[in-house]
Amino acid sequence: MSAWDDATPYQSWRPQALVPATFRPPAAPRVYAVVNQKGGSGKTTTTVELASAWAAQGLRVRVIDADDQEAALSEWLLPQYPEGAQRRSLRSVFFDECTLLDATYPTAFENIDIVPSSMDLKRVEYDRPIGAEMALASALRQEAETHGGRSPYDVTLIDGAPSLGLVTVAALTAGDQVLVPLAVGGLDLKAMASLDRTITHVRAKTNPKLEVGAVFLTAWDRSGFARQLASRVTEDYPEAPLFPIRRSVRAAEAPIAEQPVRVWAPESTAVADYAQAAGILLPGEAK
Numbered sequence: 079m080s081a082w083d084d085a086t087p088y089q090s091w092r093p094q095a096l097v098p099a100t101f102r103p104p105a106a107p108r109v110y111a112v113v114n115q116k117g118g119s120g121k122t123t124t125t126v127e128l129a130s131a132w133a134a135q136g137l138r139v140r141v142i143d144a145d146d147q148e149a150a151l152s153e154w155l156l157p158q159y160p161e162g163a164q165r166r167s168l169r170s171v172f173f174d175e176c177t178l179l180d181a182t183y184p185t186a187f188e189n190i191d192i193v194p195s196s197m198d199l200k201r202v203e204y205d206r207p208i209g210a211e212m213a214l215a216s217a218l219r220q221e222a223e224t225h226g227g228r229s230p231y232d233v234t235l236i237d238g239a240p241s242l243g244l245v246t247v248a249a250l251t252a253g254d255q256v257l258v259p260l261a262v263g264g265l266d267l268k269a270m271a272s273l274d275r276t277i278t279h280v281r282a283k284t285n286p287k288l289e290v291g292a293v294f295l296t297a298w299d300r301s302g303f304a305r306q307l308a309s310r311v312t313e314d315y316p317e318a319p320l321f322p323i324r325r326s327v328r329a330a331e332a333p334i335a336e337q338p339v340r341v342w343a344p345e346s347t348a349v350a351d352y353a354q355a356a357g358i359l360l361p362g363e364a365k
């Protein structure tokens with residue numbers, strides 16, 4: 079696809095995905111860490127919408143809530159806890175109290191399972207259990223080993239917290255790729271620079287294979303700023319596809335309705351934009 083066309087009058091600007099010629103979809107298992115330490119950049123929305131687009135294609139998707147804030151992913155997707163059993167969360171995995179699969183629950187949505195979070199995930203930052211940086215990566219590896227070398231999920235998406243703390247480093251260590259949502263209108267280029275340093279660090283220390291898999295410009299509009307941000311991102315990340323996701327009031331309503339935007343407002347522009355991204359990232363996966 080072509081680059082942004084600077085000669086186009088702004089009235090005709092379209093949210094166009096930019097996919098570098100070098101882009102190749104990752105091979106299974108795919109573990110994506112959705113990370114940006116800036117709050118409100120669209121991490122949780124990106125996680126939910128990619129998960130529901132892939133789930134709708136019949137892929138088995140797991141989302142891992144790596145954010146200790148209340149009312150985030152775990153409130154949005156409603157884990158279905160079995161009655162009477164102890165409730166596990168990502169914290170239990172970090173403290174070696176259970177396996178990742180023990181902490182995985184179905185959600186109200188077909189083909190999407192969740193490892194929920196809880197406010198006590200903060201304990202990981204305070205107590206710094208031994209091996210915390212590797213905890214998620216090892217848990218995924220162990221799980222694959224007990225399943226004949228393959229993850230029981232086609233895709234795993236880890237929804238990061240707005241921080242570059244230990245849990246985020248663990249998410250980056252477990253990921254094959256980082257997906258970076260950038261909110262158009264925020265001072266996100268600064269956030270991007272420190273995320274970049276963290277990625278370089280993680281690559282050097284704990285996860286040499288880590289790549290920036292895609293950048294999402296969330297709440298995209300036709301402003302000149304959105305365009306500037308887009309061209310800057312393509313310069314900085316020539317290898318990563320860039321997906322503009324249009325600003326949509328319906329997208330902002332969906333978390334309150336406790337439904338993915340795809341379910342709450344299937345006609346929304348944001349749904350079409352995330353579906354396009356999902357199709358480009360994992361093409362030919364329909365089952």
Ligand SMILES: Nc1ncnc2c1ncn2[C@@H]1O[C@H](COP(=O)(O)OP(=O)(O)OP(=O)(O)O)[C@@H](O)[C@H]1O
Nearest residue numbers: 117118119120121122123240297324325326329330
């Ligand atoms: N395309 C969009 N159009 C309009 N609003 C959006 C869009 N995408 C996300 N939002 C809204 O922006 C806000 C922040 O999004 P989201 O919660 O996904 O960000 P986040 O990076 O996960 O935030 P946090 O850092 O707090 O975890 C939410 O209210 C969400 O509904």
Ligand SMILES: [Mg+2]
Nearest residue numbers: 121122145150
């Ligand atoms: Mg979030």
